[in-house]
Amino acid sequence: MRRKIPPMQTLVCFDAAARHESYTRAAQELSLTQSAVSRQIGALESFLGVPLFRRTRHGVALTQSGAAYARQISRRLEAMERDTLDAMARQGEGGSLSLAAVPTFATRWLVPRLPDFAKRHPDVVVHIETRTRPFLFADAEFDAALYAGTPAQVQSWAGTRALLLMHEDVVPVCSPTLLPRGKPVTPAAVAKLPLLQQSTRPDGWRQWFDAQQVDAPNARGGPRYELFSILAAAASHGLGVALMPTMLVEDELARGELVVACARPLSGRRNYYLVTPERADAGALLQLFSDWLAAQARAG
Template sequence: MSRAPSTTSLLCLEASARLGSFTAAADELHMSQGAVSRQIQTLEQRLDVPLFTRRRESLVLTDAGRYYLDEVTPLLQRLARATANVMAFKWRGGDLSLSLGASVGAYWLIPRLPAFTQAHGEITLSLSTRVGPADFKAAIDASLEFGDGRRSDVHSDFVLALDLAPYAAPGWIAVHGKRVTNDTPRASLLHHHTLVDGWDHWFRFDGLAGNPGRDGPRFEIMSMALNAAVAGLGVALLPDYMVADHVAAGRLKRLSRRQFRYPQKGYYLVYPSASAGRPALQTFRHWLLQMAAVAQQAVEPGN
């Protein structure tokens, strides 16, 4: 196995590409222009491919250089953060970067986070949202995401099931009735991409013989379907934790005493092997699974 390039050469690559100049990179890195140029030359010789096109007044990455920089930048970011964390917190805490599904993050996790931050002030959380599986090349330590827990390249810890019931605004109910039936207008069934077949499952669960179809409005995330239901656009399948405030304020009503558990999928804490050993992640993981266990005990699907 060939020896990996030095961190210095990678830092020179990143700074030169970002600033477009060996001279500017040298100033930023407190090196001489010649030293930066030699680091890049050594790196190009090791890779046996040019990384820059040298022009009179600037540097431009080649296609190979652009690809290589995209791959090593997250590693440099992790290195910088790990160094800062160890220096500042002596490995007791530091920064933890989490990617969250937008709805479960905003409505389930964030309201519970004050308890975590009060108990673990040594850990600083950085939160971002996205739709779909996280890309761990983007310097993310872990992701709370909806899926089947079968991603082969990462660790997946089951956190929370998704239990759903139909909700609608009082105005919609006054026109269309207190239950979803075979006569409910299909254009009033709100869909979201998290559960493209959610209404199919509900019709089977509730013993409805008709086909729900896909005629109703479609939204990318559950929180958009929630807001559409509040606005009276139709009826949406939603978890209790998202609708509690709206129900208490009279903006939404539940159209069934029953709820069903979405099959074969749920929310998982997903993280790569590179993050698995971090004490900050293990502390958060332990806390998260405890919170989820308490929350799940309060849910009785099918009742």
């Protein structure tokens, strides 16, 4: 079956022109003439039957349809480039996986374990990009995602299935300079300290104080940080107390940069999952990685 796809050179010209919103700059990038780029865009508009650019006083600008098409084409060209580089690097052997992952979990837990996977499967390349929230696999070039969330959040991620890797325990940590003699304090004393918030978990402190049966009027107050890595750094520098998964601050605790402010962990609110598109055949390579990841999670 012949596919209804424009020529690759035409799509490359459109991608460059869309990024710059300039035929002249696109031509410079591609080592073409401005008129050659203009002809390619004209041919693409005729092929689609849709105007992609409109003339302005300063050159050209994307139409609404052009902007939407540019987003799709850009993603697919980037995916083709990654696949090409993989094939060139591995000379047709092995394969590659593209993972979306919550940043701190990838940095602190997954990456230190990846040398084991590389040793077992030296012909497989694992790419990692950060994502903190659910997305549509159909609109992204990912094979799987490492995600932290509640069971309800995972169940609501449409078109996916999830493998539970591990449960999460969170505990208050801070610089030892914030505590009397650097020793743990009571939950009520924690409530009087500056609290650092995790922006994707706005109720984290509220849940922890409720579990300790402590009244904390300022449970939702304090500076907010999106990533656990920033939260850990802020706590290490004495800005306040952070509610952190213990697995993500093992190094800081071992070095004494952080200490447990109150040894009352809260369990079971969030878990870590490997999320994959819901389809009958996950692929041998993804299954291989999934089995290895599950074994690593069981080992702790």
